[in-house]
Amino acid sequence: MSLPTIKHCPCTLQPGFSGYSPAAQQTLFGSRAKKVSHVLPFDPPGKNSEQTRTYNEKRKSISISGVQEKYSLKLTRNQLTLTDTAGTHILKPVPAERLDRITDLPANEHVSMQMARQVFGIRTAACGMLFFQDGSPGYITRRFDYKPEGSGKYHVEDFATLLAKSPENEGDNFKYNASYLDIAEMIHHYVAAAPVVLLEFFRLVVFNYLIGNGDAHLKNFSLMETGHGDYTLSPAYDLLCTALHLDDGRLALHDGLYPGDFEEASYRSYGTYTRNSFIVFAEKAGINTELAGKAMNEMMNNTDQAIALVERSFLSDDAQLAYKGVMRERQRSLQLK
Secondary structure, eight states: OOOOOOOBOTTTOOBSOSSOOHHHHHHHHSOTTOOOOSBOSSOOTTSSHHHHHHHHHHHTTOOOOSSSOOEEEEEETTEEEEOSSSOOEEEEEOOSOOOTTGGGHHHHHHHHHHIIIIISOOOBOOEEEEEOTTSOEEEEEEOOOBOGGGOOBOOEEEHHHHTTOOHHHHOTTGGGSSOHHHHHHHHHHHOTTHHHHHHHHHHHHHHHHHTTOTTOOGGGOEEEEOTTSOEEEOOBOSOOOGGGTOOOOSSSSTTOSSTTGGGSHHHHHHSSOOHHHHHHHHHHTTOOHHHHHHHHHHHHHTHHHHHHHHHTSSSOHHHHHHHHHHHHHHHHHHTOO
16 A cells, blocks of 8 residues: 545645645644644554554553544644653554445544534644654544643543443443433433533434434543533544444434334334434424434535535545435435435
């Protein structure tokens, strides 16, 4: 594999850049003046035994949950290096798993996060594409839990923990054993500005449905301490179209939007989630249904813009076509009433 020819910024996907744009350097690395390369000076894990041992040693100390391989990177001056302490960024190489289009996984997460951020105005963790020296792709995201000037870390708690879900009390599927209404109820309980945060959460749930993310489970949503000591929804993370890689469900959580959501009238009529499914969910979650409807209208109106971003992404041609097909199908279902 050789290094790809870069025609779009590997962070923002803005055309006309052969590396990270100044805006990307600011977002990903904290300064427009940074000149961080999108090519890492080492190979991915598994390439050679010595490098793989280094990865394994560094991986021991990382505290990010999830089954996908993740490694900690530290930015020192303008160079990203593997580290086991004080990491500033998270690196996800192509995982060693048997999934369809597995080499597209980093680009899938990257473009999904950029769509959420740029097109739909969802707060996300800063992220970008990068490449190992052998040309294979990777995904990088900047940690959002560090306080400014190295003054410690913000407290972040995912909803599996907030709902007291764990492998010990519910088995391996613990993070799927809930509904999105359960998350909304926890937001009511813990967040002072609940109405604002609930609408933000609603938009994120709809977005995950729109892009075919069937793995938006409890650990992929978190509350985060603010600088004022209260709590809000953390920036979104782990967004991707899982439908590109496996045949999973339309929603990740076993109880769906809320227990019995499949009995809602429009679901029974069409056999799938519709606009009305999400409006009923909003009402049950205590979200202003007029605002929820406006949010869905905006998302439907911006789907073409999101698809244009897919066409500028680092996904393979086949993956781009499949991703656009998923979004068009979900868009049609969200227009049903």
